[in-house]
Amino acid sequence: MEIRIRYFGMVAEKTGCNLEQFNIDNGCVTDLLALVIDKHPKLETTDFSVAQDKIIVDDTMKLNGKEIALLPPFSGG
Numbered sequence: 001m002e003i004r005i006r007y008f009g010m011v012a013e014k015t016g017c018n019l020e021q022f023n024i025d026n027g028c029v030t031d032l033l034a035l036v037i038d039k040h041p042k043l044e045t046t047d048f049s050v051a052q053d054k055i056i057v058d059d060t061m062k063l064n065g066k067e068i069a070l071l072p073p074f075s076g077g
Contacts, residue, residue: 001025003032003063009072014042030059032068047073 003022007015022035029050037043049056051069 001063004067005032005036006067006069008069011043011046011048011070011072014046015040024063027063028059029057029061029063029068032063033059036070043070049073 001024003024005020005022007018007020012018020036022032024032024035029052033050049071050059050061051057051071052061052064053066054069056071
């Protein structure tokens with residue numbers, strides 16, 4: 001399946017792009033992150049959250065074939 005990944009903030013700075021697409025067989029977020037980090041090794045030491053279809057998810061969430069966003073740490077007030 002084709003997954004669109006959007007990068008934001010310092011995550012985008014470290015990848016050098018805002019958007020990429022990856023092809024992956026059925027899997028979970030961890031499987032996709034392994035592909036992303038293999039392509040962008042700087043992300044291995046970067047803190048970020050993962051959102052699938054605009055909802056923050058953990059690494060064990062099954063991919064649903066739509067959109068993933070890698071979000072830098074943020075704080076609110």
